[in-house]
Amino acid sequence: MVKALKSREALLAASWIALIVIAGIVTPNFVTVQALRDLLTDLSILMVLALAQMIVILIRGIDLSVAANLAFTGMMVALIAVANPGLPTIVWPVLCIIIGTFIGMFNGLLVAELKIPPIVVTLGTMSVWRGMIFVVSGGAWVVQHQFPEGYLSVPRTPILGLTLFFWIGLIVTFGMWLMTTQTRFGRELYGMGGNPRAAEYAGVRVKHHEFWVYTITGALSGLCGWLWTSRYAMANTDVALGFELQTVAACVIGGVAISGGAGTIIGAVFGALFLGTLYNILPVIGVSQFWQQALSGAIILIAVYFNMISRKPPVRRILPQAASQGVQE
Amino acid sequence: MKLKHLLSMAAIAGLMATSAAMAADVRIAMVPKSLGNAFFEAARDGGNEAAKEIGGVELIFNAPAVVTAEGQIEVINALIAQRVDAIAISSNDPDALVPVAKKAMKRGIKVLSFDSAIAPEGRMLHMHPATAAGAAKAQLEMAVDAIGPEGEIAILSETPQSTNQNEWIEEMKKLLPSDEFSKLKLVDVAYGMGQSDKSYRETIALLRRYPDLKVIIAPSTVAISAAAKAVEDQDMVGKVYVTGLGLPSELAGYVHTGSIKSFAIWNPIDLGYSATYLAYDLIQKEEVQAGDELEAGRMGSFKLDDKLETSLPQPFVYDASNVDKYSKIF
Secondary structure, eight states: OHHHHHHHHHHHHHHHHHHHHHHHHHOGGGGSHHHHHHHHHHHHHHHHHHHHHHHHHHTTOOOTTHHHHHHHHHHHHHHHHHHOTTSOTTHHHHHHHHHHHHHHHHHHIIIIISOOOHHHHHHHHHHHHHHHHHHHHTTOOEEGGGSOHHHHHGGGOEETTEEHHHHHHHHHHHHHHHHHHHSHHHHHHHHHHHOHHHHHHTTOOHHHHHHHHHHHHHHHHHHHHHHHHHHHTEEOTTTTTTHHHHHHHHHHHTTOOTTSSOOOHHHHHHHHHHHHHHHHHHHHTTOOHHHHHHHHHHHHHHHHHHHHHHHHHHHHHHHHHHHHHHHHO | OHHHHHHHHHHHHHHHHHHHHHHOSEEEEEEOSOSSOHHHHHHHHHHHHHHHHHSSEEEEEOOOSSSOHHHHHHHHHHHHHTTOSEEEEOOSOTTTTHHHHHHHHHTTOEEEEESSOOOGGGOSEEEESSOHHHHHHHHHHHHHHHHOSOEEEEEEESOTTOHHHHHHHHHHHHHTTSGGGTTEEEEEEEEOTTOHHHHHHHHHHHHHHOTTEEEEEEOSHHHHHHHHHHHHHTTOBTTBEEEEBOOHHHHHHHHHHTSBSEEEEOOHHHHHHHHHHHHHHHHHHSOOOTTOEEEOGGGOEEEOOTTSEEEOOSOEEEETTTHHHHHTTO
8 A cells, every 4th residue: 555655646746847847848937946946935835735634634524614714814813913013923823823723623613523514514614714804804905015024024034945935834744744644643534534433433532533633724724824915915805715625636636535544645745736836837838727727627637537546456455454453453 | 691782782773774774865786896895995985975965875885705796696686675776886797797687677776887897788877997998008008107118018817707807908909009009019918817826826927938028917906916926026126017907005015115116096986986976867867878968976977978888087097106195095
């Protein structure tokens, strides 16, 4: 199974690099150091949000409210920043994470305690938080010259040649990789996704885990609220509208099974890198708007198909293995 | 306790609403493209100004939260049920709103469109914010103002279906061969789909594809700020100028940093003011025909052309000298 997934990630990495090479051939300007740095900066938000989505999908859930959470948190913190420009910059990401965490906990409570299907819960909270943006802002935008200096400049700080945006993406990736591969909590998520009832019988605290998965997703979405509003120097009601679907698409391309229980952090990250790069490249090589939409849709479908045919053998192997381990214990 | 408090508040609010409705003889509804857009909020303020001036007019301002025709249809249906006297609409889709607009007219409600048009069979008159030719000319003039008469330009629009933007782009293409603009070379038209991230990415793509690009014309509020931010992030301020249509309060920062030298927008206050006046004129006159002159208070009068359309004068240009003054208003 490890081998299959590894090769899949290698394939994704290879196609990602191939994309960049193709763009470089068509438009040499695309592969300059500056251009690649910009590309990685641009990918960081999708990376973080795809990972937030990945752990939810892993346990057979879905979180459609990630983008609304991002937008609401971004607006809240932007408004607070405008009112208190003197506070140190570290306050903004911390506040974003706190607000995002609460939003995530709310989803978690509804899903884990009240047993409402995640798609319904998050569809509801998606509208709630979108609406709340309007309520807190009165419909006004927060724009570039209103933000405090550090709010916009700090994430753009280059460290070892790459912006803080990308380093945040990398740090989150590493943290999530540690969580899903090295902790008991992370490993049990795979069990829950594979077979929630069996996991429960095996002593996994399904409710508890569900709650915390939605909470972590909320916290990461909140963090993206700062990244987004800072990157585009803008907070309004339409921020990241429809972005939740891109995060799901990134997961699917990265080999995360919509039916839960299968997928890796590295896969999801490469899915995000691939999709995000595609969005960057299509306009650069001069593909028209209509074709851009059609092409990205087609690629998602191909990825899903790929998932279906490549997953069959591993699934058959996981179950007997898990079963035999259970017997041995 | 709290609940009681809320209930009593609601009761008071209800009383106030009914008394306001009783006081007003005429109710005019303004339906912009969406809520939460400072441009239309300024239009509402203009509408309220007109309502106060005329007297006995109540202005109802409502729209969907996001820019969709479906959302507007719901809002308009609700307004029909409330039996308002006139509805002024900035449409999200020229054709999709026709059936609901016809339904309103059948019930005796006067329907006009302003800013973004409804197809002729769905409205009694339309008021352009500026003639398409006027808006197009202003944008090309600003490009020339920034870089001189020669250089590569690109357009970053909203969506390929946006009625207004497409019209302006058409007009710009018509104007380009004229002597004044003949040395401007339009290299591309890109679409930011009304989203900051997409607009930003499209701007970067334009900069990469056309290293000699001098001006990006963005006739959309989201696109122009995203483009200006991208130009700043790419350290291209002074090499590439962004211009187009946007709001002073949203663009003042970019004018000061230099990525935008000048931009234009019609005065939304005047737009809302005039639309409200025209709605009132429609209610008074029952019917209008080509050639009619309609009164609009301090804006003078508007003459309807043979398509029953009229328009505000040219858009107003903002630059470093006046942007701070207007950014406090809208």
